[in-house]
Amino acid sequence: MAMREIMYRDALREAIDEEMARNPTVFIIGEGIAERGGSYKVTEGLLAKYGPKRVRDTPIAEAGMIGVGVGAAIAGARPIVEILYVDFAMLGMDMIVNQAAKFRLMTGGNGRVPFIMRTQGGAGGGVAAQHSQSLEALFYHIPGLRVVMPSTPSDAKGLLKYALRQEDPVMFLEHKHLYMTKGLVPDGEHIIEFGKADIKRPGKDVTLIAWSNMVPTTLAAAEELAAQGIDAEVIDPRTLVPLDKKTILDSVAKTKRAVIVQEANRRGGVASDICSIIQEELFYDLDAPVSIVAGLDIPIPFNLTLEKASVPQKQDVVAAARRVLHADPIELAAE
Amino acid sequence: MSTPARTANAPSKALLEKIFRTAYKIRVFETEGIKLYRQGLIRGYFHPYLGQEGIATGVCAALSEGDYIASTHRGHGHCIAWGADVKRMVAELLQKETGYCKGYGGSMHIADISVGNLGANGIVGAGTPLGVGAALAAQIRGSDAVTVTFTSDGGSNNGTFLESLNLAAIWNLNFILVIENNQYAVSTRIEESTREQDLYKRGIAIGVPSFQVDGNDPIAVHDLTREAVELCRAGKGPVLIEAKTFRHMGHHVNDPGKYMPEDQLAYYKARDPVDRARAALLDMGGAKAQEIAAIEAEIAAEFESAVEFSKASSEVTPEAFREFAVGY
Ligand SMILES: Cc1ncc(C[n+]2csc(CCOP(=O)(O)OP(=O)(O)O)c2C)c(N)n1
Ligand SMILES: [Mg+2]
Numbered sequence: 189m190a191m192r193e194i195m196y197r198d199a200l201r202e203a204i205d206e207e208m209a210r211n212p213t214v215f216i217i218g219e220g221i222a223e224r225g226g227s228y229k230v231t232e233g234l235l236a237k238y239g240p241k242r243v244r245d246t247p248i249a250e251a252g253m254i255g256v257g258v259g260a261a262i263a264g265a266r267p268i269v270e271i272l273y274v275d276f277a278m279l280g281m282d283m284i285v286n287q288a289a290k291f292r293l294m295t296g297g298n299g300r301v302p303f304i305m306r307t308q309g310g311a312g313g314g315v316a317a318q319h320s321q322s323l324e325a326l327f328y329h330i331p332g333l334r335v336v337m338p339s340t341p342s343d344a345k346g347l348l349k350y351a352l353r354q355e356d357p358v359m360f361l362e363h364k365h366l367y368m369t370k371g372l373v374p375d376g377e378h379i380i381e382f383g384k385a386d387i388k389r390p391g392k393d394v395t396l397i398a399w400s401n402m403v404p405t406t407l408a409a410a411e412e413l414a415a416q417g418i419d420a421e422v423i424d425p426r427t428l429v430p431l432d433k434k435t436i437l438d439s440v441a442k443t444k445r446a447v448i449v450q451e452a453n454r455r456g457g458v459a460s461d462i463c464s465i466i467q468e469e470l471f472y473d474l475d476a477p478v479s480i481v482a483g484l485d486i487p488i489p490f491n492l493t494l495e496k497a498s499v500p501q502k503q504d505v506v507a508a509a510r511r512v513l514h515a516d517p518i519e520l521a522a523e
Numbered sequence: 524m525s526t527p528a529r530t531a532n533a534p535s536k537a538l539l540e541k542i543f544r545t546a547y548k549i550r551v552f553e554t555e556g557i558k559l560y561r562q563g564l565i566r567g568y569f570h571p572y573l574g575q576e577g578i579a580t581g582v583c584a585a586l587s588e589g590d591y592i593a594s595t596h597r598g599h600g601h602c603i604a605w606g607a608d609v610k611r612m613v614a615e616l617l618q619k620e621t622g623y624c625k626g627y628g629g630s631m632h633i634a635d636i637s638v639g640n641l642g643a644n645g646i647v648g649a650g651t652p653l654g655v656g657a658a659l660a661a662q663i664r665g666s667d668a669v670t671v672t673f674t675s676d677g678g679s680n681n682g683t684f685l686e687s688l689n690l691a692a693i694w695n696l697n698f699i700l701v702i703e704n705n706q707y708a709v710s711t712r713i714e715e716s717t718r719e720q721d722l723y724k725r726g727i728a729i730g731v732p733s734f735q736v737d738g739n740d741p742i743a744v745h746d747l748t749r750e751a752v753e754l755c756r757a758g759k760g761p762v763l764i765e766a767k768t769f770r771h772m773g774h775h776v777n778d779p780g781k782y783m784p785e786d787q788l789a790y791y792k793a794r795d796p797v798d799r800a801r802a803a804l805l806d807m808g809g810a811k812a813q814e815i816a817a818i819e820a821e822i823a824a825e826f827e828s829a830v831e832f833s834k835a836s837s838e839v840t841p842e843a844f845r846e847f848a849v850g851y
Pocket of ligand 2: 676677707708
């Protein structure tokens with residue numbers, strides 16, 4: 189298949205553009221997304237192409253924006269609501285948690301909410317505690333939501349196109365550090381179904397599970413491990429809900445060792461849930477306890493050194509992999 | 524209700540000097556701070572208050588010790604007008620341990636609760652309920668302290684605005700909400716975000732005494748705020764003040780602001796609040812040119828020594844941070 193190398197943000201734009209061309213009910217609203225083309229340039233050019241009816245700037249009114257998106261979805265349109273930072277999505281939690289997530293069940297399955305919230309999270313660059321969070325666990329916890337966290341341009345495009353064709357509310361969580369990363373994207377129609385993990389690097393010694401911006405970090409760790417003679421398999425679930433348990437479990441059954449890497453702080457995180465699934469299914473196959481590499485349980489500080497100390501780094505992943513492989517001699521306590 | 528009642532007495536020279544000092548200090552802080560940013564000494568967001576100095580200056584000059592303020596993402600000016608130590612502000616921007624928040628907060632989170640500054644805020648509109656909360660606490664404690672929340676045209680379109688101002692109204696709180704209407708939210712013009720661009724009218728709808736003032740006229744802002752404080756202390760609060768103004772540049776340091784119409788920018792630059800504060804001190808206050816020059820030199824030197832102090836300061840160590848993180 190012919191491929192092109194493009195940026196993550198361009199891949200997202202292609203997905204929106206193609207689906208807007210295909211389906212006249214797809215529309216997008218957000219702060220500064222129309223005239224200015226968005227803070228991350230994802231929506232550049234869409235206003236000129238599709239006009240102000242389908243590409244709209246909004247006031248700073250997250251609860252309202254998310255709410256009207258949910259309402260429009262119930263009434264048959266396909267809204268994309270862009271929220272600048274996932275931190276600001278907290279203002280719209282009633283509409284996400286009590287309305288969007290519940291509607292299908294409360295209507296006995298008659299009502300559907302094909303609503304997409306696109307937003308971004310993650311630490312990096314000194315934007316401090318209210319602009320740096322990784323909040324996927326909040327959405328993961330709520331039955332009725334789909335949680336999508338693409339790590340590459342190809343996944344971003346394929347998953348966003350799929351999101352615009354399925355029927356449930358989607359939390360489409362991008363990462364601020366990924367917008368300008370490049371990757372190969374197939375030409376032509378490119379759609380990735382939810383619930384299919386991707387093996388980003390095959391390996392046999394240890395399974396490393398990571399999503400979003402932790403995928404590049406984990407792949408870099410895998411390269412370093414390779415230089416040390418350790419062959420790591422890197423699995424990216426791509427969608428946390430639905431979660432592709434089979435691909436994860438097949439890999440861990442093979443390697444017998446697993447490390448789960450998440451940028452979010454550890455307590456109540458998605459990694460803990462994946463860990464519980466692995467131990468429940470594969471307890472007797474494991475050669476070491478499953479290890480979790482996660483952020484500290486603390487808001488992200490402004491100071492750059494402390495910010496870095498708050499979220500997992502490549503070396504943390506390398507160390508955890510070596511630990512589950514018992515690769516380092518055990519230090520005996522002094523007598 | 525839109526016409527402010529002007530105070531009968533002409534402002535004293537002391538007041539005029541205070542106003543000029545504050546406005547000029549903010550101007551220097553932002554202008555020099557941007558240079559530090561460009562040198563790579565400051566990271567993250569930096570939203571300059573350039574062009575809006577008249578508002579924080581005028582409002583804070585009308586408040587007293589024991590009162591409270593809550594601010595926005597564009598908060599340096601509010602801190603300075605509230606009397607913050609420039610040394611500790613610069614140190615915060617340079618992520619040093621000697622900063623107001625030990626480098627944990629940065630530009631968008633400078634606060635000093637020991638003197639009633641509830642702080643800047645990274646969430647647009649969040650300062651309004653927090654300020655109403657401080658006013659409620661004062662009422663419960665039996666204090667007549669007044670709380671001012673500075674918000675923005677953008678913040679006035681957020682649900683927090685109506686919910687919290689209405690609470691302040693039904694509970695007669697000593698609360699003053701100051702909308703700094705700079706007519707833009709990043710690149711979005713106010714005409715695109717609301718049909719009625721006179722934002723003070725929103726207070727009238729819920730029975731709150733509401734006024735509009737030229738935000739580039741620090742004396743007028745001061746006089747109106749004093750009236751508002753008196754209304755509050757007479758049990759007639761809360762009060763809503765809309766101060767019209769305009770940024771002198773883009774939304775933050777890295778926004779060139781090309782979308783801002785040149786003629787509108789020129790109009791407001793011709794009504795520069797710092798120039799007006801200086802002119803008021805000269806004309807109404809009868810100050811001599813050399814007095815002004817001395818004040819300006821003093822403020823410039825204060826900033827320079829703040830930079831020296833901050834550069835020489837150390838950062839919180841990762842070890843100390845890990846200790847701080849225990850129990851979180
Ligand atoms: C709830 C929320 N939504 C969006 C943002 C992103 N944001 C930061 S400043 C800003 C524009 C603010 O405009 P306005 O409120 O008028 O204040 P100004 O910058 O003009 O002082 C936006 C959209 C935010 N910080 N918080
Ligand atoms: Mg504004």
